[in-house]
Amino acid sequence: MAVSSYEYFFQVLGNWGSSIPLEGQWFVYFDLQSVEALKGDVGNAIKNYDDYANWQISPGVTSSLKNALYNPPMEKLVGCVFARSVVLPGETINTSNNAVNYGGYLGPSTSSNREGYNKLSITFTETNASFIDFIIRPWVILVGYNGLIARNMNSPKNIRCKSINIIQLAKAGKKQSSMAKRKMMTFYNAAPVSLEDSNLTYAADGLNYNKIDFVYDYYDVKEVDSPKFFQNIVTQPSVNTTSPTTTRSLNSGTNGNSGNGTSGSIPGSSIPTIKVKTPSYKTDNPTPQ
């Protein structure tokens, strides 16, 4: 029995590696203990620079808010409970089509430079003991006073967070009951540089959010649990670029026939072979006629 594109897609979705992750399953973890400037009385830390300001944030509150990270986050899968959304930065390479243009022909694409890092944006939910105003706001101000200069991480003026980790989760399937950590994005030596304006209103009850932008030195992406779950994924289908026709077959069947029909298995549940005709094209520059 021939297997349609839809049946094939259904099978692909059924494999852990190619199934669809859920957007809302993530958490963010700050290594806030590495920010020396946030230890102790942050109000006094600001007062050192600004005599007129009278910040009053007790170290106990600061410590309690930082402990809301619910350690150890990688095991508890919670992280910073005040984070509501994250905008992960993208990547851009500047390109152009530089060449001598002639008639309708355009030059091939060429690249110039990689654009600088976009800021990491995290939106936080306002709470009674405000994580935004008792931790983030003084942190932004101290970044301004202390500066983003090269400094020992142990310096009391260090305002850089050693790492901000965004861990994205996935359903693990039958292998384990807890969610699987499918990947982790880590931003190194990060510091907040902007806190957006807040708007208070007498309108209907609702939550209050603030977006904070972080700068960082560099980032990387790691697979965490993925290798453990990746074993049973459909292997890449072999692609035959010479066949003039497009056929899909399963269970080593040929000519689009189904597999061996082994009882107890979903028909056509093994790895399909896809033969795709790829249009040929010349890569050398066309000659105008």
Next chain:
Amino acid sequence: MPNLFENQAINNFYDAALQRDFARTNLFRVLNINSGATNVNFGPEDLIYVTTTTLPQRSINNVPVPFMGLNFNVPGTVKYPNSEAWNVTFRMPQDLGIRQKLEQWSRGTFNEQGITGSSGAYNLGDTGTVELALMGKGGQPIAQYYLYGAYCANIGEYALDITASGEIVTQPVTIAYSYWSSTLA
């Protein structure tokens, strides 16, 4: 495939009905409603006045994944439909004791008549719980349900009619909760 009458014929139905009987809409009790921080508790003398309610719902969010015009439906995360409005109806005793408790619960959550402006005692941690039970004909509990984070969201209309023939007043109440669990799962 075997003949379907082998195990789903009339005699099979009769045997199963004899053995398993059927659940009935009136075989339930609300075992407990407590308001949490304001310490308003509905005792058995109140809960026996409950006339109707529903078992709460639970659903899995569907994530449609379109492919070549066809939506593949992928199971997502959970939600509790209507968790902001679980309804229960009481008969009202003449001493209005149930009405009084509901008003205390509601004003404990937020009171615009506070001495200096408004007062609101309730955070999520101050909310209460609701406990329901389904039972068999012999009164034996079969399943218990627990609603967490409950607060009185709405004290419903208390209908009065001087031209009516003296029907018993019923009081609909809406309780909001965050999630529930049961002894069945």
